[in-house]
Amino acid sequence: MVRGFRLLERGEIEEIHSSTLRLLERTGVEVRNEEALSLLEENGCEVEERRVRIPGELVEECLxxxxxxxxxxxxxxxxxxxxxxxxxxxxxxxxxxxxxxxxxxxxxxxxxxxxxxxxxxxxxxxxxxxxxxxxxxxxxxxxxxxxxxxxxxxxxxxxxxxxxxxxxxxxxxxxxxxxxxxxxxxxxxxxxxxxxxxxxxxxxxxxxxxxxxxxxxxxxxxxxxxxxxxxxxxxxxxxxxxxxxxxxxxxxxxxxxxxxxxxxxxxxxxxxxxxxxxxxxxxxxxxxxxxxxxxxxxxxxxxxxxxxxxxxxxxxxxxxxxxxxxxxxxxxxxxxxxxxxxxxxxxxxxxxxxxxxxxxxxxxxxxxxxxxxxxGIEVEGETLALEVIERVGPGGHFLAERHTMKHFRRERYIPSDVVCRLTVDAWRKAGSKDILTRARERVEKLLREHQPKPMPEERAQALEEVLDSIFQRYGLKRPEV
The missing domain is CATH 3.20.20.480 (Trimethylamine methyltransferase-like)
Known part of the structure; x- marks a missing residue:
């Protein structure tokens, strides 16, 4: 697996963290919810009206x-x-x-x-x-x-x-x-x-x-x-x-x-x-x-x-x-x-x-x-294919090799028809379609053919009853979909 691409060094993250703790302790945050304010105050935060200053030790404990x-x-x-x-x-x-x-x-x-x-x-x-x-x-x-x-x-x-x-x-x-x-x-x-x-x-x-x-x-x-x-x-x-x-x-x-x-x-x-x-x-x-x-x-x-x-x-x-x-x-x-x-x-x-x-x-x-x-790229005996290359030798091809059949799909991402990989002549014969046209055709095809897995009847009924009660509470009529 490809890993390790980073925008921040560990030391930079630690500097952001220490600065964050100072910010939360000195300036704090404004909390406009009474229940949350009470919870924070009960657990050692300094609460002044809606401003809450949070001790660094509490932040790290919660993390x-x-x-x-x-x-x-x-x-x-x-x-x-x-x-x-x-x-x-x-x-x-x-x-x-x-x-x-x-x-x-x-x-x-x-x-x-x-x-x-x-x-x-x-x-x-x-x-x-x-x-x-x-x-x-x-x-x-x-x-x-x-x-x-x-x-x-x-x-x-x-x-x-x-x-x-x-x-x-x-x-x-x-x-x-x-x-x-x-x-x-x-x-x-x-x-x-x-x-x-x-x-x-x-x-x-x-x-x-x-x-x-x-x-x-x-x-x-x-x-x-x-x-x-x-x-x-x-x-x-x-x-x-x-x-x-x-x-x-x-x-x-x-x-x-x-x-x-x-x-x-x-x-x-x-x-x-x-x-x-x-x-x-x-x-x-x-x-x-x-x-x-x-x-x-x-x-x-x-x-x-x-x-x-x-x-x-x-x-x-x-x-x-x-x-x-x-x-x-x-x-x-x-x-x-x-x-x-x-x-x-x-x-x-x-x-x-x-x-x-x-x-x-x-x-x-x-x-x-x-x-x-x-x-990523897997590098080991089978994927290096040294014996296959030696067997095919100079000027040969790999199309008929069992190794090719084994690894063809495994190594490749095979896109849908949204991605065009045709020759120019084949593309012209297919209508010279740009990516937006191909995407629109795929949208129409999937909406026409795909059937989502149905919700079990008893759960569907329970969901409908919950939704009906919510609309009734607000005095609203359910829309037609």
């Missing part, structure tokens, strides 16, 4: 309590997905509000139908190992938009899920939906199906909702993914090192909250840094500096022995074009080489705001190539 690996499970528990170690898991980015319509080419507000198609497509893709609640549907009332996204994913895929709540009640309701989908709270605690994103506000604030989400995840044994989203030069320092320091303080303060609530609560060291472009007053995720910061942040998390996450593999482009491909490729490959465990971003355009089905199938190929890269 020791947090688990180094997390297992996510498919709906039936038959498939396990390891989050931690050297494992890399790609999933579509989450919570886009726009959708690039592959039938019209227009960017518009996303709908429930768009999310359903994206989930079914991701279910079919080989290298997208987890789902996400990828679109906030505009045809669903705001009060239930977060949980309705989860409902669509649960009904259309059995892959593990990256999600998040928009409110305190939203997380509680979504946990009940997950309980129904897997067969009860006890099963969900033993075999988590989903990770919940919990995002501090940069600089150095834990809002009421996100802090409560952290507490509620810890109570239920649901893995929490702590994701700062600093804008480099705007809501964090203009230097990448300064942004890493600030983000580290935000994440470690969240780790403290989770571990004080429940020692051993699963937590993931995440990040979604952007580069603030002062020319256009925009925040750029496809910028190389944002990619570097996300990957370096994951290196810090790995140093602590925590599972890691990064928003990578997405693009600032507005369409599927050369820019979207090279920005996504850089993020996907860098994430693999630096060992980011959960990579959120394939399929996304316009920073984190738009989903594209064509881009998702292209990114799936990039993810496959990244996995092949991680396998």
């Amino acid at each position: 020791r309590r947090a688990p180094s690996k997390i297992e996510l499970h498919s709906r039936d528990g038959e498939r396990r997905l390891l989050i931690g170690g050297d494992n890399v898991v790609y999933n579509p980015g989450s919570a886009a509000i726009y959708f690039l319509d592959y039938e019209t080419g227009e960017i518009r507000r996303g709908t429930s139908r768009d999310l359903e198609r994206l989930v079914r497509l991701a279910d079919a893709l080989r290298h997208i190992e987890a789902q996400s609640t990828a679109i906030v549907p505009s045809d669903v009332p705001e009060e239930v938009a977060d949980l309705y996204r989860l409902y669509i994913v649960l009904r259309n895929s059995d892959k593990p899920i990256i999600t998040g709540a928009f409110s305190k009640q939203g997380l509680i309701d979504m946990a009940e939906m997950l309980n129904a989908a897997v067969g009860g709270a006890e099963k969900l605690g033993r075999r988590p199906r989903a990770i919940f994103d919990c995002c501090p506000t940069s600089p150095l604030i834990w809002g009421d909702v996100t802090a409560q989400n952290l507490l509620d995840c810890a109570d239920r044994g649901i893995p929490a993914e702590i994701i700062p989203a600093p804008q480099i030069g705007a809501t964090s320092p203009a230097t990448l090192a300064g942004t890493l320091l600030q983000s580290n303080a935000e994440i470690l303060s969240g780790v403290v909250i989770t571990q004080l609530r429940r020692a051993g609560a699963p937590v993931i060291y995440g990040g979604s840094p952007t580069l603030f472009d002062m020319r256009y007053v925009t925040a750029r995720l496809g910028a190389i500096e944002a990619v570097m910061t996300a990957c370096a942040g994951a290196e810090i998390g790995r140093h602590y022995g925590l599972p890691t996450h990064g928003y990578l593999g997405l693009s600032d482009s507005k369409v599927v074009d050369g820019q979207s491909c090279f920005e996504s490729a850089i993020g996907i490959i860098m994430a693999a080489l630096t060992g980011v465990n959960v990579v959120s971003g394939p399929g996304m355009l316009v920073e984190e705001n738009c989903q594209s089905l064509e881009k998702l199938v292209i990114d799936d190929e990039l993810c496959g190539m990244a996995y092949r890269l991680l396998e």
